[in-house]
Amino acid sequence: MKKIMAALTAAAGILTIPQAHAAPDRSRLDALIAQFEAADANSDAASYRDLADRTLAEAQRLFPVGHPERAARALYVAQAHASAGDIDRAQTEVDRIIPQLEAAPEYRADWRNALSLRAYILNFRGDHAGALAINEQLVAEYADNASNQGLRDHAVALSNLAASYLEHGRLDDALARNAEAIRMGLALDPVPEDVAIWSANRVVYFYTAGQTEEAVATATDAIGKTGSALGADHPAMANLYANFGAILLRLNRPNDAMAPIRQAFELVEKANGGPNQNSAAMRVQFAQALVRAGRHEDAIAFLDHATPIIDAQLGPESDRALGARDTRLTALIALEQGVQAEALARELLAVRDARLPEGHRDRANARDNLARAAFTLEDWSTARDAAAQAVALRRVMLSPEHPDLLVSRAFLLRVEDRGDLRPVAQLIADARDLFEALTLNAQLARGSAQAERQRPAYGWLAEVFARRGAIDDAFRAQQWAARTALDETLAIAASERAARSDPALAAVLAQRRDLVAERQGLEASIDANGMKPDPA
Template sequence: MGRYQHGLLSTLSPLALMIFAASMPQLAHAFAPHDNEPANNAQIKDNVSLTDTTTVEKLTALYADMTPDQDPAAYRALVEPALEEAQRIFPENHPEVAQRKVDLAMAYAAAGDLERAGKDVDPLHKILEQYRDNPKYRQAFRNALSLKSYVLNFQSKHDEALAININLVADYKNDPNMSKSRDYAVSLNNLAASYFEQGDLEKALDYNKQATEMARTLDKVPSDIAIWLANRVAYLYTAGRTDDAIVAAQNGVATGEASIGGDNPVMANLYANLGSIYYRQGRPRDSFPMIRRAYELVEKSAGKPTQNSAAMRVIYAQALSEAGRYGDAISFLDNAIPIIDMAIGEKSDRALVARDTFANALAKMGQVERALLLAQSLVETRDASLPMGHRDRVNSRDLLAKIAFQAGDYDLALQAAGQAVSMRGQMLPTQHPDALLSRAMLLKVQAQLPGADKENITDEAQKLLDEFIVASNIDLQSAQAKRLRPGFAWLAEIFYNLGQADDAFIAQQWAARSSVDDILAAAAAERSMDNAAAKTLFEQRRDLLNERSAILAKLEGNLRKPDPAFDMGALDRQLEDNRVKIDALHHDMGAQQIAALQFTAQTLNAMQAKLGPQNLALIYSRIDNGWLLTAANNDAHRQILISNDAEIEGLITNVRAGLQSDASAYDAAAATKLYAILFPKEMQDLTKGRTALLISANGKLGALPFSALMMENGLQKGVSHHSNYLIDKFAIMRFSGAPRGTDNGYGQENVQDKDLGDFWAVGGVSGKISGDNMAVRSAENIRTLFDLPQLTNAAAELRQLADAIGPKISTLFIGQDATEANIRSAEIKQGAILAFATHGLVSGELDGLNEPALLLTPQGGDDGLLLSSEIGKMSLPASWVILSACNTAAPSGMDAPQLSGLAQSFFQAGAQQVMASHWRVRDDMARRLSVATMRNAAKGMDSAQALQHAISQVRQGKDGEKAEQHPFLWAAFEIIGQ
């Protein structure tokens, strides 16, 4: 029955609901003895040997092997006749009656009726306590106590629940007959859940581990193990061990689906927790199917919405809020909150978490006063029911501080934030992400107070920024940075308001930091390394990171389409072995070399010194309810706070909707308005004399094709006119982070010689040939590959590219020669140009494809799919990589970093810049744009200028072919630098 979990707040945010469980045992059904002695207890007055118990035994046997959560209604329907028969033949206070009443209370609890279950269990455990020393009824007494602790946790009476569970674990431990049993394992899990409620995470993790390890040793692994694995996710995340929580969630899902099936209701909590992790990692769209699957499983099992499914709907509402769909989130909550209130009370943990989410959504919708009243009531309610130091009391103050700040009530915000910092200081180490976040929120409030000591605020902000950076660099994969991202954004805003532009610029880079930035930092360090031994270590580390990426991609693929034969144990061992090797390399490298691998934010002066006279750098970083724009040329800079985030999101949606196909109606009004917002008048003086934009944008702006924005005259002249778009005025290059400069000086006039580097080309692959030969792929894969259209322009495109480049050596791998082996054996030298004209595939597009890939021709042991992890292991120090394919800059998911996927892997392999696409592109347009771009480059233009002129030529038909105006056909392509 433990699948019907108790929802809790994570300490990361008062809006971060996760599911954890206090599990109930499968009841041991004891029957009256058939001898002349009563059951070894003088209090049993009736002579059961004279009582015919055959019927009650048969009725009880019908549900003896069931657990109530499998089907609460069916379970209850079988319990009730057995209880009626027991009441007919035994006195009302007899343990046989009490035991079956506990069974019935379990059914009520499983159906979400905690009020009825709690009312029934209290007198029952008192009856059974009289028989606790009777072996026949000892388990029934334990069951009643366990159910009582379960109900107490739902009622937020955590101290009472903890005391019960400590005693139960001790009882099982001292019972030699129960030293290794499902009931003992359940009791260990329940004790872990109680310690979690008390904030003792180490004990929670320890007892949780004991529970799962014991469960694995049983002849039949209980389905509860899936719940306990879900609990572990919540514990790890609350402890600040984000990466461990992610792995635990994925591991739990894969293990549970393989052992008990993905449609088992017990899996709901694992799906909910994995979905919760996804949206808190900035991937709300990835979380939607997981959370939806969770609450649908629960409601299908129960035949109606329950308090548990309602709690999962609250998680769904949180993901909706993360995606900016606040109205939809409120609608979900309007339905979920009454269900929770009716089942377990409006002051229960789950009811309060739902109201946290409601208050947040209201604030985001602009209903700040209503949100503020609700946030204040939540603090009062939790203070009245929870012990001092409980994390939910702290989280309520975090929420109140944020909403009060938004409402302009700085005194209230200061009080709430100060209390949160004080309480967390007693609960957590100073470098814990939540402690750092609380301090950043307090400083943000203090900076807004009238008469604030700006010098002191600046000093404190600089110290805190340093602490944030140290905490973020603990993990080279930036999981900590993701946890700390809101705090970096707050610090950026603080520095901006104080006029500290350089510090604001550093903080905003950290706020936008992603795995792409870590890869670029490591690649740059490897390129600059002149020590042969150290370079070897760097190369080995790069290979190990790519190996890790491929292992995790297999896990992600199994989560999308579970395979019962999937060997999770082997994958765990591979990950552990990989981690040991990485740790050993780090030990051999030493601190200085490891530091060189880490992302480092630039100063404004350093960036400006690298900008050419034609360049304007624009860095847009997401902060609370808006964006911080840093605009800089080589002479001056401006920082501007853009606050209308909701409007920006709607405009981006409208612009992207017009880029679905060349038949879509492009929203010129939205494109023009978006331009006006993102290019405010305060920065217009910086554009004078500039011809190249170097753009970095995270979040929603990362998916925006800036080239298709329309300047102020766009509405008047219409979408068909050839001089309305931003690309007509500026060459555009995209970056992750801030532009750092490249060997050829981006954006400057005539920096490349007309004599370009050696040319290597790969493409002209037939989907049908790949399908015929791809024996390692499934039948579904082969059928999909058959369906891929033939790229009739690809071979001609590569030959035309070779002609455009000129007299340098050209090597073309076309058709049957376009193999992985040929690419691996190619000696790509510094400054070379590498082009692919083939299908680009995103993760999950084909059955079994777990990461982005380029379609090649299979040969020998190669399957014909060049995976991003395989690319990252190669040495490809090309000055250009031209990916004339679909989705080559696309992320693995809608919410992943926008320069991930294939473009990212080529950077890891050493490429300087990549020409890639953000959505599916037409074969003939890919050929025309890539060839025109390279012809322009051969004339001395840099990469961004070359693409800019190619787009103009194609739109006007000046490349000798039909003029094509619709931005769907050309805006997908961008030059991406580092």
């Protein structure tokens, strides 16, 4: 009996010993993680968010509350919120999980990714100093740990730091960090597709700083190098082709721009199995090239295909959908379909006024478009009111010599002239003052995209002068319209040839280029702030 009792006691003791938990079967979780990491938020935002939710739910099923795996997968949900523009929810989530990930050394990479997302959110909110501090912290983190150097994530951190430097007007630092990221990416095997995006960014950096020639040369070089590494038909090359096309378009080379833009949207659609909002946005860009080339009916046909795709995926009041409608409006105005144009212009103006803060540049642009639509109908009162409002908004937002303000003032003068809304002497005096301001800008920014932006204003002033009998002034304005195109290109070439044989001239030209780049970098910062002004 004692033996039996002892055996029962021993058995009971064995049953009370806690058993070690077997590691959870995370095969489904790992498959979801791999699927999410390969997903593209821009292709299908709803599916991207659903995949993030399912991945987090699986982590919550496998791991207890407080486990860092839950925080790492909650990061996916935060990323989905951010990509959908729900910045408040993204920030709430990322601020919650950063401390949990920081406390878990084995989740260091996820912690860095969470910090990177927080930097993106801060940039979106206009806290560029906060974003810069985080990006510098991340790059320093890689620099302090040799085992992490040269990784793809290290290159991503360098690219993000480059973007932060650009926000602070530190173009040289931005280009240096961007070059490091590209060089590091090209050295990896396999080469990450991010390299194409970083190369596309580099093109934008040069262009926004007013260094148009460098932007074109960089795009051409990047297409060669990155295309060799990834393949010219790799889907990641699409942004690089699209940016190259955008620069050619802004240089008033619409026919040259069409080929890279077409290549961009065809790559996206081939990879996606059909059009999506990304390729549709590139189709809108192609339509803009058609408009600039004078093929307005073709542009509208392209927009008829692209706009419904954007509406379905992003909504009819999204930025891309509104951009498509802006392009349609431009084509309608050029075709002198004034009734349709004015109705669309009023619709877009109402949407912009309802959605955008007072200082947003698109509120002024919407008034420009209404004024131009009314102009085609010879509705001078509406055209003058809208044009005057656009000028008033830009006077608050921009410096007196900013190209956008000068062009806006020129169109207002054109309306006042055609509608006989001001005394002739006042019109001519204001037109001459404006001509001098435009000419000074063109001389300072010779051959740049900023100078090209002013070209329509010269034509409008020439029209005003000619209608009012100021023939010499009209001739000078027409000359400058041409000079900001071909003549300026020839003048630049002549200056460069002279500089090769005259060191003093070369030094002066170099100093001038630096000052122009600084000035245009400041103008680019003003433009960027106008797109997303700080809250009042």
